[in-house]
Amino acid sequence: MDYNFKAIETKWQKQWVKxxxxxxxxxxxxxxxYVLDMFPYPSGAGLHVGHPLGYIASDIYSRFKRLNGFNVLHPMGYDAYGLPAEQxxxxxGQHPAITTEKNLERYREQLDKIGFCYDWDREIKTCDPSYYHWTQWAFTQMFDSYYCNQAKKAAPISTLVEAFNAAGTSGLDVAQTEKLAFTADEWKVKSEKEQQEILLNYRLAYLADTMVNWCPALGTVLANDEVKEGISVRGGHPVEQKLMRQWLLRVSAYSERLLQGLNDVDWTDSLKEMQRNWIGKSEGAEMKFQVKDSDIVMDIFTTRADTVFxxxxxxLAPESDLTAQLTTADQKDEVEAYVKxxxxxxxxxxxxxxxKVTGVFSxxxxxxxxxxxxxxxxxxxxxLAGYGTGAVMAVPGHDTRDFKFARQFNLPIIQVVIPEGGEASDTATWEDSKDSKAGxxxxxxxxxxxxxxxxxAKTKEYIREKKVGDVQxxxxxxxxxxSRQRYWGEPFPVYYxxxxxxxxxAADLPLELPEIDKFLPTEQGEPPLGRAKNWVYKDAYPLELNTMPGFAGSSAYYLRYMDPKNDKALVGKEANEYWQDVDLYIGGTEHATGHLIYSRFWNKFLYDMGHVIKDEPYKKLINQGMIQxxxxxxxxxxxxxxxxxxNLKGDYDTTAIHVDVNIVSNDVLDLEKFKNWNPEYKDAEFVLEDGKxxxxxxxxxxxxxxxxxxxxxxxxEDYGADTLRLYEMFLGPLEQSKPWDTNGIDGVHKFLRKTWRLFYDKDEKLNISDEKPSKDEFKVLHKTIKKISDDIEKFSFNTCVSAFxxxxxxxxxLKCNKREILEPLTVLLAPFAPHMSEDLWEKLGKTETVCDAEWPVFDASHLAESTFSYPVSFNGKMRFKLDMPVDATNDAIEAAVKSHESAQKWLEGKSIRKMIIVPKKIINVVVG
RNA sequence: GCUCGAGUGGUGGAAUUGGUAGACACGCAAGACUUAAAAUCUUGUGUCCAUCUGGACGUGCGGGUUCAAGUCCCGCCUCGAGUACCA
Incomplete structure (x- = not known):
């Protein structure tokens, strides 16, 4: 029987479900x-060959762990809310729910064909009310919480209210938008509404007027990580700054913990570095500059207080509140024009x-x-208004930007640092600021x-003593x-x-997304939910019109997989205590500053409130490379x-045109297919080389x-899922980006057929021998057991395929068809080529799935050799091989080398200065 | 600009972490089987010189350490990723 991958794969995919x-x-x-793949967003285009790379890797690892006795949680679901379906x-006019459902089905169909070991009973979708119930719940919890800097954790907002009633803001060190100060008496006399407004300054989910990234083309605001180089990541539309009242999450409160937590997780250095840069901690001083003839004090942040002279x-940043306050009457017109x-x-x-240096005097x-x-x-x-205090002290002598600004507007430049090995010089002659890191x-x-x-150090001390600032x-x-001004997202569980x-x-959650007639803003410019009928709470109070952003649903999804059907909690205690956290997380590096920050924040909050038992959600994280x-x-x-x-195009004036790779084989174009590919080329003519x-x-x-x-x-369709799985791994190291080239796929397909043929004889009949394997056969097997076991743990799957x-x-x-060899080999292969392995396992007479077989145990005794073939080098260059017993003494080896026939020409007329002998490694003869 | 990563045959990539560079595969070439093609199998395949035995060169470039460097150190170059008036 030939290797009929189609029949085998269909059969086992059905069996696994059954x-x-x-x-x-x-x-x-x-x-x-717990092995987790990053949540996919099911786009309309379906999967291309690059998408499953990480899924295949995690699938191999999951199966490997299961074979080694672990109870493996390996779930899959969909990040189903998002802009493309709404666009x-x-x-x-088609409802995004319908589009999404269609895309999702297509995704599922494609995933199923690859033979993944997902437990589909745990599937979740972010747009499912039973799922976003808990996204909304978490939001209400954040609204009801603040962050205490002293305890370094979140606490219920009621505790803060108690503190205000007792002593106002005195003695408090809490995360806040604006530094407020009031006494208990002042607090108590405030109206309910005023108190609520003040509490927004402290809540972890809060409403505030802030500068936002407004994307007119998408009609919504975007988070910082959703904007790259001034354009939206999704769609590539321009983004501008706008002041709007929006919901925010106080992620900044967790900055230090998000930074420290990186020390405890097993992620790649580059990813940790990206998060560190994004968090951007800098230590310096906040200094107070009194404004002349005014009671206004400017706070500025600097990391170089020593250069204050x-x-x-x-x-000032144009957007700063101080800009208007500090502008004098005669400068008013100019400043206002500039700000505008x-x-x-x-x-x-x-x-x-x-x-381009621009600015204006206040x-x-x-x-x-x-x-x-x-x-x-x-x-x-x-x-920048958003960083530090929105104001800087300019030190033009030692800062490039300040220097350019000073030159542009003829402001004085003072040198305060002499760089190492330099001398003080006239700043008028400078072409750029001088480095001041040392000197x-x-x-x-x-x-x-x-x-x-x-x-x-001395300046810090001084400003503290004189109370002109503080270390910060x-x-x-x-x-x-x-907030997003869109329809296809979680509604906020908020009314006004x-x-x-x-x-x-809580009893009224989930608050379900209402139906609307059109997916556009209202005529009054309200978000689409403004079109919903009866979008009020308790028949009286208007509900929030914004919806949540994409990262809302993906921030705690890994917890939900532990207990996906629980209708009492996001995750039950028992499930959380058993599954704890994600042991291995595989996904793309594009989530470094978005999802991976938000979900760590979300998780830390839930941890603070006692809802989950782990502070960090993802223990080990691997970024698969991009398939180009x-x-x-x-x-x-x-x-x-x-x-x-x-190779003939040099003789002509030509233009290169992309051609569909599916009508090209080994870089040779199929001329007929090309003519049919596009009507434009129907009558194309060709200049061929060697007829091709x-x-x-x-x-x-x-x-x-x-x-x-x-x-x-x-x-x-052409090669089978097992070949696809193996080939994706064979392309190269998991973490490296590499191009997909279908041409190489024959190699791995041939390998699977060769494997199949070990079980079948020339007449295509199953033929497995119960004879004892030879020494050589055992050696081959155990060499492979060792290599595969080691390499899977290193996530070096490409070398696993080579080893197979x-x-x-x-x-x-060796013409080996011995059961004692083929059985363990089938188990080794099972994580990589599950369909074929399952089928061969059955052919070997097994009734249980190969998924629950036992991983073969490596036995070093099979690899023991009595001789070692030494490479013999002269002055570092390998010249010939010499077989010696493994226990040969150095003297015996030296003698053997000297008397070896091939050694004579290298020794001729020279003397041996030294002979390096590394047992079971190498011999190097130093001659001269 | 800063941070991180990577440069190895025609191609994808190996190299036990300082010890035989190019495993494994693609491609290419020659051969076997076949009326023929496909499939399959065998052999060869880093570059240059040589009829062969063989030799020289060779892991982006230039230095260095070492008996020995793709691997370690110093200085550059190129490409990729992230980030950027962050004070």
């Missing part, structure tokens, strides 16, 4: 292992014009707290002569904007009473419909427009 082979339940007798709805002006002009520019324009002066000098206050858009202080009063680190830590991480937000009662496309090109001779083969049309190629992103998309369904090929090639030449 036997519930992948159903998982809590089993306290076995250790748990499609706007264009076609070099400050020659101050700069800045606001009009998109984020993208602002970034593109980094070199008319006011500040007083340097260290030397009492008066310095002008300017407004400039190089200062000696000058022009700095009591700091003169000190080194930079000494000066930093700053984080770049911003609170997450949580007297204009103040209130949470929907390998595009093919044809070369059209300009102005003709004639195409010239790659050879295409050019390049590695590019896999995308429709490059005609290089390869569909896994097609591969499975070597093993089967060797067993093939």
């Amino acid at each position: 036997n519930k082979t992948y159903k998982v339940e809590i089993d306290k007798d076995r250790p748990k292992f 499609y709805a706007i264009q076609t 070099g400050v020659s002006f101050m700069v 002009a800045t606001a009009k520019r998109t984020e993208r324009e602002r970034q593109a014009e980094v070199d 008319g006011s002066y500040a007083i340097n707290p260290l030397n009492g000098e008066e310095i002008p206050i300017w407004v400039g858009d190089y200062v 000696t202080m000058i022009n700095s009063d009591f700091l003169n002569g000190l080194s930079v680190p000494e000066a930093i 830590t700053n984080y770049r991480l911003r609170d997450a904007i949580f 009473k007297d204009d103040m937000p209130q949470m929907v009662d 496309g390998r595009s093919n090109f044809v070369y059209r001779i300009n102005g003709t419909n004639k195409f010239v083969s790659l 049309y050879v295409c050019g190629w390049a590695v590019e992103k896999m995308s429709k427009s490059m005609f290089n998309v390869v569909n896994p369904d097609d591969i499975i 090929m070597i093993c089967v090639n060797e067993l093939g030449s």
Whole structure:
């Protein structure tokens, strides 16, 4: 019988469903292992060959763990809310739920064909009310909480109210939007509404007027990680800054814990580094600059308080509240015009014009707290409102941006640091600021002569003593904007009473997404939910019109898989205590600053409130590399419909045109298919080489427009799922990006057929021998057991496939069909090629699934050798091999080398200076 | 600019962490089987010189450490990813 992958794969996929082979339940007798794939968003395009890479890797690891006695949780579900389905709805009027359901079915169909061991009984969808019930619940919990910096954890907001009643804000150190100060008496006399407004300053989910990334094309605001280089990640539309009242999550409260937590997780260094940069901790000082003839005090943040004697002006962000306050009457027009002009520019324009220095004088002066000098206050858009205090002290001598600004507006430049090995010089002659990371202080009063680190320490001490500022830590991480002016997302469990937000009662959750007639904003510019009929709570109070963003549903999904049907809690105690956390998380690096920050934040909050038992959700995380496309090109001779083969194109003036990779084989174009591919090429003519049309190629992103998309369904149709799985792994290291080239796939398919043939004789009859295997056969097997076991643990799946090929090639030449070899080999192969292994396992007479077989145990005694073949080098160059007993003494080896025939020509006329002998490794003879 | 990662045959990639560079596979070439093709099998395949035995060179570039360097150190170059007026 030939290897009939179609019959085998269909058969076992049915059997697995029928036997519930992948159903998982809590089993306290076995250790748990939780393997998770990053939640896919089911797009309309379906899966291409790059998507399953990570899923195959996690599937192999899950099966391997199960074979090693672990109770493995390996679930799958869908991040089903999102912009594309809604954009499609706007264009076609089709309800996003229908589009989503259709896409999801297609995804499922494609996934099923690959033979994954998911427990589909645990499937979740973020758009399912029984799921978003708990997304809404978590939000209400955050609303009812604040973050205490002293306890370093979240606590119920009622505790804070008690504290206000007892002593106002005194003695409190809590996360807050604005630094407020009031006494208990002041608090008590405030109206209910005023108190509610104040509490928003502390809640972990809060409503506030903030600068947001507004994307007009999508009609919604976006979080920082959803914007790259001033354009939206989804859709690529321009984004501008706008002041809006929005829901936010106080992620910044957890900055330090999110940073510290990275030390306890097993993630790649590069991913941790990305998160560290995104959190952006910097330590420095906050200093107070009194404004001349005013009671206003400017707070500025600096990491280089030691350079304060070099400050020659101050700069405010145009959006800063202080800008208007500090503008004098005669500068008013100019400043207002500048602020307006800045606001009009998109984020993208602002970034593109980094070199353009713009600014305007406010008319006011500040007083340097260290030397009492008066310095002008300017407004400039190089200062960001969102970072630090939105104001800086400018040290043009030692900061590039300040230097450029000073030159542009003719402001004084003072040198305060002499770089190591340099001398003080006239700043008028400088072309750029001078580096100040190391050196000696000058022009700095009591700091003169000190080194930079000494000066930093001394300044900190000084400003604390004189109370002109304080040592301060700053984080770049911003609170997450949580409102979206869209339809297809979780509704907020929020209603408004007297204009103040209130949470929907827990008993009334989930608050289901209402039906609307059109998926567009209302005529009044309200979000789409403004169209919903009776969108009120308790028949009286209007409900929130915004919906939640994409990351809401994906922030705690891994917890839900532990207990997906629980209608009393996000996750039950028993399930949470058993499954605990994710042992292995596999997914793309694109989630580094979004999902992976938000879900860590979300989880830490739930941990603080005692709802889950682990502080960090993902113990080990691996980023699979991107599968790139390998595009093919044809070369059209300009102005003709004639195409010239790659190596002859130098003789012509040509234009390269992308051609569908599916009509090219080994870079040779199928001419007939090409003519039929596009009516434009129906009458195409060709200049061939050796009778063939050879295409050019390049590695590019896999995308429709490059005609290089390869569909896994097609591969499975031609070669089977097991071949697809093996080939995806064989392409290269999991974490590396690499191009997909279908051409190499024959190799792994051939390997599977060779494996099959070990079980079948020439007449295609099953033929397995119960004879004792030979020493060589055992050696091949155990070498493979060791290699596969080690490499799976290292996630080095490409070398596993090579090892299998070597093993089967060797067993093939030994003509081995011994049960004692083939049985363990089938188990080794089961994680990689589950369909074939399951089938062969049955052929071996087993009645239980191969998934529950026992992983073969490596026995080193089978690898023991009596001789070792030494490579013999002369001055480091390998010249010949020498077989020696493994227990040969160095003297015996030395003698053997000296008398060896091949050694003579290298020793001739030279003397042996030294002989290096590394037992069972190498011999190196140093001659000269 | 800063941070991280990577540069090995025509191609994808191996190399036990300092010890035989190019495993395994694709592609290519020659051969076997076949009327023929496909499939399958065998052999060869880093570059250069040589009829062979063989030799020289060779892991982005330039230095260095070492008996021995793809691997370690110093200085560059190129590509990829992330991030960016972050004070």
